[in-house]
Amino acid sequence: MGFAVVAGYAIVGVLQILVWNPLAAVPGATLGQIRADMARVDESLTADLVLIWGAIGIALAAVVLLVATRRHTSPVAAYLVLLVFAAPGHIFVAFAPGMSLADTFMISGGDHAPWGMALYLVSAAALVALIVLIIRAARSTRA
DSSP states (O other), X not given: OHHHHHHHHHHHHHHIIIIIHHHHHSTTOOHHHHHHHHHHTTOOOXXXXXXXXXXXXXXXXXXXXXXXXXXTOOOHHHHHHHHHHHHHHHHHHHHHHHHHHHXXXXXXXXXXXXXXXXXXXXXXXXXXXXXXXXXXXXXXXXX
């Protein structure tokens, strides 16, 4: 389950940056038109970096699954950590494409599609869950 959530986060994050946000930022234009307009002014969505970010997220989720399976331990805390750190990673890789959109179309560089905020809420919920998990673990070791 944790692997699916982290992998889903990575996939949605990539789609948010490379597809949904550009389409929401330039309503009525196709993705091909947006990319062509960006190329004309020497801007791009820096897709390689975004795809690498998504692949790293999925690879880390797979490593957690493999290690937890081999050691017969629960991977919950590790998956929560991955989800918490996914938000700053998403912000980092979304910055350049957002600024390229802003420079090309004279708009703000922020999220125009709602899925970025949804990802940040997932990360915030993971942080809260991780804190609860840590507090419970600390209490159980004291008892």
